[in-house]
Amino acid sequence: MAITACSEVDDAADPSDAAGVIALAGAELRLDPAGGLFWPAEQMLIVADLHLEKGSSFAARGIALPPYDSRATLMLLAGMVERWRPRAVVSLGDTLHDRRAGSRLGPAERDLLAGIGHGREMLWIAGNHDPDVVPELGGVHLPELAVGGLVLRHEPRAGAVREIAGHLHPVARVVRRGRAVRRRCFATDGRRLVMPALGAYAGGLNVRDRALAGLFAPSFEAHLIGGARTYRLAHHVCAPDR
Template identity: 55%
Template structure:
């Protein structure tokens, strides 16, 4: 069971995936209270330093920001297990570029709980950042992996696609990272500070779900906002 340090101002949205009752945190994390489990996807640690190597100078604080936000949501919900669903490192050299204080941040998050890194398409499995490593993990009715598989996949929870939705509010378009689900599978938003977002209308996302058969849960300040497929606009 999860133990919350404090009660949220707005209750977390609840969704059922293949019979598992999950909660959606506005940080982009998924909680499975019955298992004491937290899921995050696509941290893309050290993306800023990867761009700097190619001459595109971004503020080099993305890793610290991502880890501090992850630490905050871990401190809030106190899961017994955290699983990062791949692309946790932006590239295979990210671990070498990560400064010692940032490695300490990672280990502080892992302290007192099981932490599992799932392999992504950007990163090898981390072997020097603590925790455990796996290609994918199956728990009860859920299969936790990085990228979605083709065809029906009941119970699949994944990342990789960085879903985002654009909706019209008060006459203007608003675009936010989002969870997207049809009750059978779910794709998580990217958690990383510099990770982008792919429209839920893009074929790579839309083909996973029946037409107009998905719901997007947009990330907001302190809560998520549920939107039906027909309310999600193309980019």
């Protein structure tokens, strides 16, 4: 069911949503409906949890999945780079699904990475799946990054504010008139933001789960990803998973 045609989500969404523009600790950020975050003041595109080569990792364990997840994920990223033309791209960890995933990237995926990085800075934050420097990615590898009064890191830090993080793969579920939509989302309370996972095979954790909801003030928002826009939802209209 296409979310852009789902009146149930439109009914639940905040009509004052300014085309995916949000404020985080004084910074103005733009939500891309492909799952990235553009920061105009820094000319920076931020993504999280690409989990490249998850398909080949599963295949090595005898679980057959179509081997096109890395290409699909990188094409999403390439599309966002084309839209925003950032000076820098930051990936908030778990760019690769495991320590050996870089060596499994095929020629088409390496070409996509080269095109994405051409003429711009590529910054790779360490994640729990890829804590070490990955030569195949090039660019700069960092444990975290402080920029413009915000800290960009992989895993949200308890008690921290003014941070943008990934790791938890937030999704929101909305039920209206007996119909349910469950989609990736950005989750924020205006002090910290948790990014959706970009990876084609990445799973998701419901924003009502304690691991996510417990990070935020009592009131927070989920910005549900649609086909051409995002949908801002108050936390209380997001339903738990059954």
